Amino acid sequence: MSEVTRIPVGEDYEVVVGRGVSSHVAGLLPDAVRQVLVVHPQDLAALADPVIAALRDAGLIVHAAGVPDAEAAKAVQVAADLWSRLGQAAFTRSDAVVAVGGGSVTDLAGFVAATWLRGVAVVHVPTTVLGMVDAAVGGKTGINTPEGKNLVGSFHPPAGVLCDLDTLDTLPEVDRAAGLAEVVKGGWIADPVILDLVEKHGRAALDPSSPVLRELVERKISVKARVVAADLKESSLREILNYGHTFGHAIELAEGYRMRHGDAVAIGMVYAAELAHAAGTLGVEDVARHRAVNERLGLPTRWTGTAGFDELRVAMGRDKKTRGATLRFVTLTSAGHPTRLVGPDEALLRTAYEAVTA
Incomplete structure (x- = not known):
């Protein structure tokens, strides 16, 4: 890895900024995690692949879920589909969710993690500037309704955030x-x-x-x-x-x-x-x-x-x-x-x- 900056968010977790840091995602998960659901935009599977590989190398059982891009991901039905995936895989409270993508994905994945069994761990790997500086940090999660943006959500701080600047190279x-x-x-x-x-x-x-x-x-x-x-x-x-x-x-x-x-x-x-x-x-x-x-x-x-x-x-x-x-x-x-x-x-x-x- 290149030079890494660690920014603490109180005493709860750190935001790690650097190049090549995505491969260290497993180190931010709680020790008891056995299964992980990696949530990513459908068209960003290539960015999620290294994260999935790193988690599997760490001996974890990994399930990948592609979701719609941008605000279309933040819908009740998309969240419900992810809850079904967690249920079918028998995720327990000691398992975790990892979000790879922009702010919409971190909002969605954080909300799903916050509501599954009333709260499981989530790690964010934001791949956009917006995700890195805002959505992934702070524990806000949410989905949209026809009446407005982020009207349904919860506060659920992540276990950690990895901001890999390499992912910005291909961002428009x-x-x-x-x-x-x-x-x-x-x-x-x-x-x-x-x-x-x-x-x-x-x-x-x-x-x-x-x-x-x-x-x-x-x-x-x-x-x-x-x-x-x-x-x-x-x-x-x-x-x-x-x-x-x-x-x-x-x-x-x-x-x-x-x-x-x-x-x-x-x-x-x-x-x-x-x-x-x-x-x-x-x-x-x-x-x-x-x-x-x-x-x-x-x-x-x-x-x-x-x-x-x-x-x-x-x-x-x-x-x-x-x-x-x-x-x-x-x-x-x-x-x-x-x-x-x-x-x-x-x-x-x-x-x-x-x-x-x-």
Whole structure:
């Protein structure tokens, strides 16, 4: 293996970042594991093969399950099919699930692990930037319903996470850019050095061999690790990780989940900045910087879909931060200083909508 970085998530587990680390997956599983279900996208079997081989070399019984790609994987029927696989193989509480793929696969596999026998171990081997810096870290699991994204789920921390940077070599650049939207979010809420690096290097940060990309990935993982270690179940601090997600999830729903999550979050962050500016808590310079940072990575800054304000307003009302009929947004007072905007006036919501659709 090349140089390895180990990022602790509290005292519960580590995120291992490096090249060639996928073959060490068995070392993160509990000692009592006898059987493993490896969940991977159907078209990424080649990335799952080395993981499966490493687990078998460790003497484990391995079952492989291909699932649909992207958000199509996060469906009740897909989860039910995996539960059936576990039942047919007589998985016990001492067995485990391993997820190989992007954020949708880690969300799905984590949810299946959390619910099988009320909880078995799961190890994540994310193969996308988005999976590495966000979905695989923190123990959130979930599936979608027709009413919204991630409305069904649980908190179930993994036994470990392996971020093998080799898997990013074949990831399309548009997907690396979309993943970096979540990295940029980490810059806005906690680590402004991330913003400085993006402004300095721009699209060069998308090069999978770039030390800049690795630094950005590790910085964002560190941000999330600190936050979730302090607040696993999102009772307070962890809400800041939802910056840009209230509007972002709404447009994902409006698009039938055909839009990349990172692209939606990129637009959602601009919306949150415009909303904070309209409310008088964020300066115009920071609003402009939101657009400029996105543009450096080729990320969108405007919503060009067909859904109108009223449709998106209904979707935002289903956001998990909402309490009763009161919307709650994560906003900023400046880079690295998140706050919350509770129950904003409808006129402010519409003003921000008009700003990101102009």
